Amino acid sequence: MSERYSAFALARHALTGNRDWPQAWRSPEPKAAYDVIVIGGGGHGLATAYYLAKNHGISNVAVIEKGWIGGGNSGRNTTIVRSDYYYPASAAFFDRSVTLYEGLSRALNFNIMFSQRGTLTVAHSRGEVDFQRRLVNAMALNGIDMRTVSREECFRLCPILNCTPDARYPILGGMVQDRAGTARHDAVVWGYARAADRLGVDIIQNCAVTGIRRDPVTGAVTGVETEKGLITAPKVGIAVAGHSTVLADMAGFRLPLRSLALQAFVSEPMKPVIDMVVSSALLGVYVSQSDKGGLVIGGNADAYASYAQRGNLPSMEATLSGLIEMIPSFARVRLLRQWAGIVDYAHDSSPVLGLSPVPGLFLNCGWGGGGFKAIPAGGETTAHTIATGQPHPLIEAFSLGRFRELAMVDEATAAGIEH
Amino acid sequence: MLLISCPWCGPRDEDEFLNGGEAHLDRPEPPEAISDEDWAAYLFFHHNPRGMLAERWAHSYGCRRWFHALRDTVTHRIHATYKLDEPRPELPE
Numbered sequence: 001m002s003e004r005y006s007a008f009a010l011a012r013h014a015l016t017g018n019r020d021w022p023q024a025w026r027s028p029e030p031k032a033a034y035d036v037i038v039i040g041g042g043g044h045g046l047a048t049a050y051y052l053a054k055n056h057g058i059s060n061v062a063v064i065e066k067g068w069i070g071g072g073n074s075g076r077n078t079t080i081v082r083s084d085y086y087y088p089a090s091a092a093f094f095d096r097s098v099t100l101y102e103g104l105s106r107a108l109n110f111n112i113m114f115s116q117r118g119t120l121t122v123a124h125s126r127g128e129v130d131f132q133r134r135l136v137n138a139m140a141l142n143g144i145d146m147r148t149v150s151r152e153e154c155f156r157l158c159p160i161l162n163c164t165p166d167a168r169y170p171i172l173g174g175m176v177q178d179r180a181g182t183a184r185h186d187a188v189v190w191g192y193a194r195a196a197d198r199l200g201v202d203i204i205q206n207c208a209v210t211g212i213r214r215d216p217v218t219g220a221v222t223g224v225e226t227e228k229g230l231i232t233a234p235k236v237g238i239a240v241a242g243h244s245t246v247l248a249d250m251a252g253f254r255l256p257l258r259s260l261a262l263q264a265f266v267s268e269p270m271k272p273v274i275d276m277v278v279s280s281a282l283l284g285v286y287v288s289q290s291d292k293g294g295l296v297i298g299g300n301a302d303a304y305a306s307y308a309q310r311g312n313l314p315s316m317e318a319t320l321s322g323l324i325e326m327i328p329s330f331a332r333v334r335l336l337r338q339w340a341g342i343v344d345y346a347h348d349s350s351p352v353l354g355l356s357p358v359p360g361l362f363l364n365c366g367w368g369g370g371g372f373k374a375i376p377a378g379g380e381t382t383a384h385t386i387a388t389g390q391p392h393p394l395i396e397a398f399s400l401g402r403f404r405e406l407a408m409v410d411e412a413t414a415a416g417i418e419h
Numbered sequence: 420m421l422l423i424s425c426p427w428c429g430p431r432d433e434d435e436f437l438n439g440g441e442a443h444l445d446r447p448e449p450p451e452a453i454s455d456e457d458w459a460a461y462l463f464f465h466h467n468p469r470g471m472l473a474e475r476w477a478h479s480y481g482c483r484r485w486f487h488a489l490r491d492t493v494t495h496r497i498h499a500t501y502k503l504d505e506p507r508p509e510l511p512e
Contacts, residue, residue, distance in 0.1 A: 245467040256463035258440070259492070304438035307469045307493045313420045314434050347463050404459040 002194055005109050024190060025197035030204045033232045034062045036386055037224055039209050039247060040239035041065025042074040043185075043372065044364050046192035047379020048237055048386070049201045050108075055380070056387035059200035062233070064226060066208040070189030073241045076309075076341035077372040078264050078298040080277055080288065082119050082180035083144055086135060086414035089397035090350065091142035093377055096394060098179055100376030110191030113184040113291070119277040120149070120157055122174040122326070128282065129173045135415065136175050149174050158278050160327050169283060169325055182277065182288055182296075188375060204228070212236070212251040212361070220359035221251070235386050237362045239378075242307065242342025244352075244365035253357045255365065256347060256403050260301040261340040262369050263311035263319065267333045269293030274327075281415070283322030287330075295333060297323055301343060301369060311340035343368050346403075349412035353381065353398040354391035362386050363400065424500045425478045426486050439475030441465045442487045443507065469493060473507055476500075 002024050003009060013021060036052055038045045041063045053059040063069075081101050083094035105112050123129045132148060139146040154174045155163050161171055193203055211225035213232070223232030238247050242259040270293050279286030284300045299319030302312050316338065324331040345368040346352055352366035364382045367374060381392035391399060397409050421433035447453045447461055466472070472492050477485045489498045489510065499508045 243469070246469050249468075254460075254464040255467075256459075256465070258465070258467055259469075304490075305440075305467065305472055305474070305492050306495065308495055312433070312495075403463045404455050406455075406459075 002198060024194045025203055027205065028202045030062055030064070030202065030207065030226070030228050030231050032230075033223075034202070035060040035233060036235045036237065037061070037231060037233040038063045038237045038239060039224065040072075040241070041069035041193075041203060041205060042072050042239060042241065043070070043188055043192065043375035044367075044378045044382065045237070045239035046189060046196055046203070047375050048239060048364065048382040049203075050192050050196040050199065051380045051383035052387060053196060053199035053201055056383060058387055061196075061200075062202045062204055062231065063196070064207050064209055064224065064231070065203070065205045068205050069193050069203060070186055073341040073343065073371060074185055074189045074375075076264065076339055077185055078286070078288070078296050079182045079185045079372060080119070080180070080286070081114070081183055081373040082177055082277075083373070084119070084121070084135075084139060084146055084175070084177050084180070084415070085142075085144070085411055086138055087409050087411065088142050089409055090411055091139060091144050093381075093394045093398075094374060095142075095144055096380075097374050097377035100380065101183060102179075104183075104188070104191070104376060108191035108195045110187060110194060111184075112187040112191055114181060115183070116179055116181040117276050117288075118176055118178045119180040119279065120154065120174050120176050121279050121281065122154055122161065122171045124169040124171060124280065124282045126172065132173065132175045144177065145179050146175055146177050149176050158274060158276060160273060160329055161278070162326055162328050164328075167325075169280075171326075180277065182290075185372060188372075192375075192379070209247065209250070212247065214251065214358060218359065221361045235360050235362070237364060237382055237386050238356075239364040239382070241365065241367060241371060242344050244344050244363075248356075251356070251358050251361055255352060255363075255400070257344040257352065257366055258305055259307055259342050259344050260304075261306040261308060261311045262301040262343045263299065263315055263338060263340045265295075265297040265316070265319070265335050266290070266337045267295040267297070267330075268336050270295070270333070278326070280322065280326050283326055285319050285322035285326060287323060287327070294336060295330065298369075301345070302340070306340075307342055309340050309342060311338065343371070348408040348410040350409040351378070351398050352400055353378070353395040354385050354400070356400065366398075421495060421497065423476065423488065423497060425481060425484075426500055426502050427482045427484060428478060431478070431481055435478060435480040437477040437479040439477055439485065442473040442475045471498070471510075
């Protein structure tokens with residue numbers, strides 16, 4: 001059992017040279033049976049396990065992770081947290097997530113370094129300014145703290161933006177969410193892992209799931225086959241992002257998801273130069289600066305199906321040329337690192353959550369490029385769904401059944417970006 | 420960067436192409452007789468394999484014609500390209 005972190009603990013361990021900090025979580029061997037198995041030790045899987053134990057008293061839970069926790073998309077995202085969504089169902093869900101993020105460091109006893117520095121999304125034409133005004137009004141009606149800002153306000157908020165009168169894509173205005181910001185992504189994973197472990201959850205790393213067992217008569221899930229043998233459980237949650245359809249294939253059903261590589265880039269560290277998250281839907285780029293000084297840059301996903309965690313050159317060129325159009329002074333900044341995560345997109349760019357066609361098997365997938373911001377609410381609602389067998393009210397609109405009913409939550413079209 | 424062999428133009432840079440998703444999907448007929456379930460399957464529930472995928476490509480900035488490719492989604496190696504009216508080629512294991 002790890003100890004509680006506090007200023008007092010820091011001082012006490014300083015006296016002994018910081019040599020005797022206990023492990024933050026255990027590395028147990030899997031038991032033969034659990035009440036719930038969660039496949040995927042990323043943010044969503046660990047948060048699901050944590051809320052199962054914390055909110056529903058179900059602590060006989062295993063989180064099974066193929067690699068190491070947070071080594072997939074939880075460690076590959078660009079750490080942005082926001083809730084600027086158009087449709088009421090999305091706004092309610094993602095705003096719940098931002099609210100949970102606001103109290104997360106205290107709830108987990110782990111500093112997730114949530115910095116509500118705000119997001120600025122710039123507009124480059126009269127049409128886009130009007131479009132943003134419509135978005136902001138709709139979001140305000142949904143209770144999201146959005147506001148439009150003038151061209152002058154954009155340059156005051158972010159003085160390094162391209163303000164030259166002959167810019168190819170001039171900045172004419174923008175929209176801001178003040179409660180949005182960034183969080184330390186590893187800390188979110190580690191915080192949930194440590195808090196779940198303290199409540200009795202077994203986190204089993206380096207143990208790939210190789211099959212899903214179903215009852216031959218009822219079809220219900222009975223357990224999973226893993227590299228460490230068969231583990232049984234009457235309820236199994238899947239939170240594996242880009243590999244969701246691989247797991248669904250094992251269980252014998254299909255998901256309406258496509259796996260794409262989404263790239264991100266980090267520059268060499270610099271002195272503080274940009275204190276918000278700044279993005280442009282038209283240019284397909286967003287950028288923020290980490291506490292270490294590196295620019296964290298992202299853009300649109302590569303345009304064809306991929307399970308290769310590296311990304312291609314045309315997307316890199318599109319993203320970076322968009323960046324230097326938006327902020328020309330970054331043209332001479334050198335990149336330190338580039339990588340890609342495999343994200344799973346549904347047709348409407350909204351997640352697929354809740355019940356699956358297999359009794360006892362629950363879905364937490366379809367996050368596309370927007371999974372990190374959703375971790376606390378995704379975990380909370382998935383835990384509720386697993387514990388009660390009924391979809392949480394916040395995720396009813398995101399059911400798998402919406403594709404048959406054509407009841408899309410079409411955020412891709414509504415916001416003009418992929419999310 | 421992929422080098423994609425257009426069946427009409429030969430090997431060209433991937434910048435010239437548009438990906439059209441899974442290949443060999445036939446629109447169900449007749450539409451009025453198709454259930455909601457089957458329409459959803461045709462429209463949304465596509466194959467998303469980790470491995471070999473038959474997919475549509477268009478040579479948008481070249482001959483502007485569509486064709487099929489067999490591509491591995493992990494290695495991105497393109498094992499074959501073929502015309503729309505040709506059957507999916509058998510690959511040696």
